[in-house]
Amino acid sequence: MEADDEIYANGGDDSSRKPIISGEQLDIEAYAGLYTGRTKIVRLLFIADHTDNTTMQLEALRMAYDEIKKGENTQLFREVVQKIDGRLGPKYSMDSRWCDTVDRRAEQRKERLENELNAYKTNLIKESIRMGFNDFGDFYYAHGLLGDAFKSYVKTRDYCTTSKHIIYMCMSAILVSIEMGQFTHVTSYVGKAEQTPEALEPVSVSKLRCAAGLAHLESKKYKLAARKFLEVGPELGNSYNEVIASQDVATYGGLCALASLDRSELKAKVIDNVNFRNFLELVPEVRELIHDFYSSRYASCLDYLENLKANLLLDIHLHDHVEVLYDQIRCKALIQYTHPFLSVDLRMMANAFKTTVAGLEKELEALITDNQIQARIDSHNKILYARHADQRNATFQRVLQTGSEFERDVRAMLLRANLIKHEYNLRSRKH
Amino acid sequence: MNTVESLVTQIQGLSGNSSDLSALHNYLKQAEESLRSELSRLLPFLHQLDPSVHSLGYLYILEACTSSPVWGDQRDMIVSTTARFITFCAAEQIRMAPDLFINVCKRFKEQVMLLEAPIRGVAPLLAATRKVQLNSEHLTPLHPDFLQLCLLAKCYKAGISILEDDIFEVDQPRDFFLYCYYGGTICIGQKRFQKALELLHNVVTAPMSTINAIAVEAYKKYVLVSLIQYGQFSTSLPKYTSSAAQRNLKNFCQPYIELAMSYSSGKISELESFVQTNREKFESDKNLGLVKQVVSSMYKRNIQRLTQTYLTLSLQDIANTVQLSSSKEAEMHVLQMIQDGQIHATINQKDGMVRFLEDPEQYKTCEMIERIDSSIQRILSSVELSLKIINYHKEKPFRCYIWAKYN
Numbered sequence: 001m002e003a004d005d006e007i008y009a010n011g012g013d014d015s016s017r018k019p020i021i022s023g024e025q026l027d028i029e030a031y032a033g034l035y036t037g038r039t040k041i042v043r044l045l046f047i048a049d050h051t052d053n054t055t056m057q058l059e060a061l062r063m064a065y066d067e068i069k070k071g072e073n074t075q076l077f078r079e080v081v082q083k084i085d086g087r088l089g090p091k092y093s094m095d096s097r098w099c100d101t102v103d104r105r106a107e108q109r110k111e112r113l114e115n116e117l118n119a120y121k122t123n124l125i126k127e128s129i130r131m132g133f134n135d136f137g138d139f140y141y142a143h144g145l146l147g148d149a150f151k152s153y154v155k156t157r158d159y160c161t162t163s164k165h166i167i168y169m170c171m172s173a174i175l176v177s178i179e180m181g182q183f184t185h186v187t188s189y190v191g192k193a194e195q196t197p198e199a200l201e202p203v204s205v206s207k208l209r210c211a212a213g214l215a216h217l218e219s220k221k222y223k224l225a226a227r228k229f230l231e232v233g234p235e236l237g238n239s240y241n242e243v244i245a246s247q248d249v250a251t252y253g254g255l256c257a258l259a260s261l262d263r264s265e266l267k268a269k270v271i272d273n274v275n276f277r278n279f280l281e282l283v284p285e286v287r288e289l290i291h292d293f294y295s296s297r298y299a300s301c302l303d304y305l306e307n308l309k310a311n312l313l314l315d316i317h318l319h320d321h322v323e324v325l326y327d328q329i330r331c332k333a334l335i336q337y338t339h340p341f342l343s344v345d346l347r348m349m350a351n352a353f354k355t356t357v358a359g360l361e362k363e364l365e366a367l368i369t370d371n372q373i374q375a376r377i378d379s380h381n382k383i384l385y386a387r388h389a390d391q392r393n394a395t396f397q398r399v400l401q402t403g404s405e406f407e408r409d410v411r412a413m414l415l416r417a418n419l420i421k422h423e424y425n426l427r428s429r430k431h
Numbered sequence: 432m433n434t435v436e437s438l439v440t441q442i443q444g445l446s447g448n449s450s451d452l453s454a455l456h457n458y459l460k461q462a463e464e465s466l467r468s469e470l471s472r473l474l475p476f477l478h479q480l481d482p483s484v485h486s487l488g489y490l491y492i493l494e495a496c497t498s499s500p501v502w503g504d505q506r507d508m509i510v511s512t513t514a515r516f517i518t519f520c521a522a523e524q525i526r527m528a529p530d531l532f533i534n535v536c537k538r539f540k541e542q543v544m545l546l547e548a549p550i551r552g553v554a555p556l557l558a559a560t561r562k563v564q565l566n567s568e569h570l571t572p573l574h575p576d577f578l579q580l581c582l583l584a585k586c587y588k589a590g591i592s593i594l595e596d597d598i599f600e601v602d603q604p605r606d607f608f609l610y611c612y613y614g615g616t617i618c619i620g621q622k623r624f625q626k627a628l629e630l631l632h633n634v635v636t637a638p639m640s641t642i643n644a645i646a647v648e649a650y651k652k653y654v655l656v657s658l659i660q661y662g663q664f665s666t667s668l669p670k671y672t673s674s675a676a677q678r679n680l681k682n683f684c685q686p687y688i689e690l691a692m693s694y695s696s697g698k699i700s701e702l703e704s705f706v707q708t709n710r711e712k713f714e715s716d717k718n719l720g721l722v723k724q725v726v727s728s729m730y731k732r733n734i735q736r737l738t739q740t741y742l743t744l745s746l747q748d749i750a751n752t753v754q755l756s757s758s759k760e761a762e763m764h765v766l767q768m769i770q771d772g773q774i775h776a777t778i779n780q781k782d783g784m785v786r787f788l789e790d791p792e793q794y795k796t797c798e799m800i801e802r803i804d805s806s807i808q809r810i811l812s813s814v815e816l817s818l819k820i821i822n823y824h825k826e827k828p829f830r831c832y833i834w835a836k837y838n
Contacts, residue, residue, distance in 0.1 A: 368740040380743040380784050396794040403806045408629055410813040418601050419638050
């Protein structure tokens with residue numbers, strides 16, 4: 001009986017644990033505070049586009065409006081005004097005067113930059129030309145012309161003289177590519193940056209890992225993404241806020257790791273990883289759910305996940321992958337739950353996973369068919385029995401099968417050879 | 432007039448030993464013309480000869496007799512005479528004139544078909560095939576005829592007896608195609624799907640410069656049998672398949688490819704409605720029966736899948752999962768499958784539960800060891816066979832030919 005209780009406690013409620021706090025709405029102000037630059041605006045707009053909550057939407061739009069006003073991107077400004085649609089009062093309406101001034105100033109600046117660049121080019125001073133292109137990149141980036149910005153940054157490549165320059169170029173290209181959602185570019189420029197002969201600064205290394213992690217996440221290679229995020233060093237701090245916050249590293253890395261790494265790897269690379277622990281401290285929910293998962297408190301782990309879900313769906317990079325990652329985590333939890341047992345009572349397991357026995361049976365059936373769990377369900381007594389593959393029998397079976405296949409193939413081959421030979425004989429007789 | 436009589440005397444006198452026989456053979460060759468001029472009188476003379484002793488002479492006269500069309504009662508008589516001759520003739524004598532013998536047999540088959548009594552031809556043609564065959568690896572022109580008769584007469588077992596030989600020497604590709612196609616069909620009739628697949632596969636992948644009707648029909652059956660046997664079908668043919676087949680087969684067999692796709696979805700209702708809408712096509716191809724077997728194999732496949740995941744399952748649940756209408760029907764399916772050895776299970780009728788068991792085969796019995804041993808022996812002989820292939824390739828002009836053609 002005691003053993004039963006223990007199993008039950010695996011997933012059951014544990015009154016000594018503190019209640020889960022993060023079910024509440026996303027605090028947009030705090031969230032936006034984590035980021036700087038363009039990504040802040042884009043993330044706010046993303047939230048505004050994807051939330052059903054009107055107050056939240058307006059709050060996000062208001063902050064985006066304020067943020068844009070600080071910069072020079074008139075195109076984005078017009079978009080936001082259109083989205084606000086007068087709902088935030090006259091203070092947040094179309095400001096054509098501002099737009100015109102900014103645009104005019106941009107025209108002038110562009111002209112000046114062009115003149116400067118031409119001058120540099122005639123003088124053939126490499127460093128100056130590089131700076132010229134770089135200025136152009138910055139200019140385009142600030143005005144939201146990402147494609148042109150990317151081209152300008154890439155052009156500086158021919159004029160790079162030190163590996164520091166190359167890294168600068170790569171970083172700029174990566175930043176713009178992430179904004180554009182061109183993650184293949186991200187991967188290739190991360191590769192270029194890492195190939196520079198001189199040793200990179202720790203901050204750059206961390207930044208590159210973040211970028212690579214994002215690229216892998218975007219291409220659904222969760223395991224690789226997890227590895228990259230887990231390798232990010234503590235130096236990152238707030239230095240990469242124009243792309244990713246430390247909290248994101250914890251969330252992305254934690255979820256990808258849960259979904260893709262096996263138990264020992266999880267222990268070694270996540271839980272015992274001092275660097276990553278610092279990141280996890282920033283997002284206690286993720287830390288808790290990883291620990292819950294590792295110590296097999298699945299119900300609480302799934303609770304945490306469920307609570308986080310709404311906010312994760314508002315994340316610009318993660319929202320597409322939330323469902324897939326959650327499914328994989330759940331599957332892994334199911335597999336891990338059944339792994340040590342010879343037999344499992346389905347009623348207890350259903351309890352641990354907060355689901356019905358019938359639903360659990362279906363989930364297990366899918367996993368068994370997929371050969372992810374080696375077990376069979378006793379549907380009558382609602383018990384899952386582990387099944388140990390009989391190597392000897394399987395080998396015999398395979399040997400016999402391979403033998404007959406080989407024999408058949410040889411015979412068929414001989415026949416075909418004979419037919420070809422016949423054709424050949426026929427033809428040589430004709431000639 | 433004298434000639435026939437003297438011929439008969441010659442035959443009677445010169446059927447003793449081999450030197451006499453070759454002299455007789457020369458004599459008969461010269462007399463062939465004159466025999467044809469006296470067709471109408473020939474038949475009675477056959478009674479003076481003994482088919483087992485005077486086989487060669489008998490063959491010449493019979494061949495001449497059957498070379499003209501026959502009608503009515505005469506047909507019946509010719510058939511029985513020929514049947515008797517084929518059964519009793521001496522193999523070494525008729526092998527001196529194999530072409531003539533094959534002519535006689537082919538005409539015999541036509542007559543039997545015209546009489547609509549294919550069963551009368553089965554036994555004689557089996558004997559004929561064995562007599563013409565130089566060794567068991569040799570495909571004679573009589574093989575396809577014999578198999579066709581077996582099919583028409585539904586004597587599948589007789590057909591199987593000849594299919595068990597491994598054929599390697601082929602004179603005519605067309606004979607080979609027909610042999611494999613008819614053979615495959617016979618195996619399907621006997622539900623020996625593995626062997627059927629092998630034969631049909633041979634047709635589909637055989638070297639051919641243009642696509643032919645036999646290959647198309649074989650491919651259709653190949654698709655269906657693959658589904659019954661393995662529950663899946665891959666449309667990609669192995670790379671040694673001729674390009675003519677690779678390009679064209681699928682276009683000719685569209686409904687069958689679609690059937691296979693529908694099968695892979697695992698949904699029985701979808702499959703059934705597809706079969707219903709394409710019923711006429713399958714029927715006109717005479718494959719409807721096989722298609723029905725495909726449908727019922729899906730139930731089996733789904734039940735088999737359950738055995739992998741469940742230890743016990745109620746009949747009602749089985750019926751629900753595999754979309755059978757009642758638990759009673761599910762019970763019948765499970766019972767049938769247990770009987771056929773496709774699953775290992777016990778049914779508990781009291782509470783309507785099925786208990787799936789593991790494969791009881793432990794690979795420890797004497798029979799199993801013997802089976803493994805024979806498999807090893809066969810593989811060794813296969814290795815010897817594959818050396819044969821290598822030897823072909825050593826013949827230089829042949830190698831050049833293959834190189835030029837297939838690269």
